[in-house]
Amino acid sequence: MTSILFVCLGNICRSSAAEEVFRQLVAQRGLSESFHIDSAGLIDYHEGELSDPRMRSHAARRGYRLTHRSRPVKEADFTRFDYIVGMDHDNMRHLQRRAASTSASARLLLMADFLRHHDSPTIPDPYYGGPEDFDHVLDLLEDATVGLLAYIEADKL
Numbered sequence: 001m002t003s004i005l006f007v008c009l010g011n012i013c014r015s016s017a018a019e020e021v022f023r024q025l026v027a028q029r030g031l032s033e034s035f036h037i038d039s040a041g042l043i044d045y046h047e048g049e050l051s052d053p054r055m056r057s058h059a060a061r062r063g064y065r066l067t068h069r070s071r072p073v074k075e076a077d078f079t080r081f082d083y084i085v086g087m088d089h090d091n092m093r094h095l096q097r098r099a100a101s102t103s104a105s106a107r108l109l110l111m112a113d114f115l116r117h118h119d120s121p122t123i124p125d126p127y128y129g130g131p132e133d134f135d136h137v138l139d140l141l142e143d144a145t146v147g148l149l150a151y152i153e154a155d156k157l
Contacts, residue, residue, distance in 0.1 A: 002152060003036040005081040006111070007091055011041030011070040014087040014137055016051040016121050018111065020064045021141045025149055039083075044072040044092050053126065058134040062142075078104040083152065085109045088122035113148030115140060 004022065008015040021038035024089050026035050041047075050056065051066040059066050077084065078099055084090040092110055099105040112122045123140050126133035 002034060002083075002156060003081045004038075004083045004085065004152070005073075006037075006039040006085050006087070007042065007079055007085040008039075008123075009042050009091065009125065010046045010127075011039055011068075011072075012046045012049060012052045013055045013127055013134075014039065014125065014141070016041035016062070016066050016068045016070070017055055017059055017138060018085070018123075018141050018145065019068055020059065020066050021138070022145045022148070023151070029149070034073060037133060039068055040071050040077065042073060042091060046070040054124070054131070054134055055137075058131070058138060059148055063099060064138075067078060073098065075100070078107070081107065083107055083109055083111050085111050085148065086099055088124070090142040107157050109148070109151075110139070111144050111148070112153060113146040116147045117143050 006015040008016040016039050018039055023037050026032055047070055049070045056066045086094060086095050095108050096105060112120055118140055122141055123137060126137045
């Protein structure tokens with residue numbers, strides 16, 4: 001089983017959405033039994049909360065039901081997950097600092113590196129933006145998850 005953890009700052013917008021977008025993608029491909037998918041945040045400020053209502057609303061319009069409750073990244077995550085995927089460069093810097101070993105650092109991936117049809121250096125945080133920002137993030141995640149799945153499939157062969 002391949003395990004993947006999506007990470008953003010608070011785990012209420014980008015990473016929780018990425019978790020569900022990826023979950024639906026692997027389900028559509030008949031691969032659900034092959035994956036353990038989760039998300040977490042770098043801070044614990046929103047621990048136990050559902051995703052931001054705006055993200056839940058925009059995701060629901062596309063058929064995604066965000067039920068994940070925010071949790072912070074734990075030290076054990078660095079050994080428990082095969083891949084840890086950060087949403088932006090700041091997330092990646094924090095994850096790199098927290099990774100206890102070279103092998104843990106090697107598991108870190110930047111989500112935007114898997115974009116196929118969009119040109120964006122990161123998956124931007126929509127929290128302080130408007131409705132279009134939440135839709136843009138979902139567009140990026142729908143694109144990047146396909147590239148990420150292809151990468152994982154090639155990496156695991």
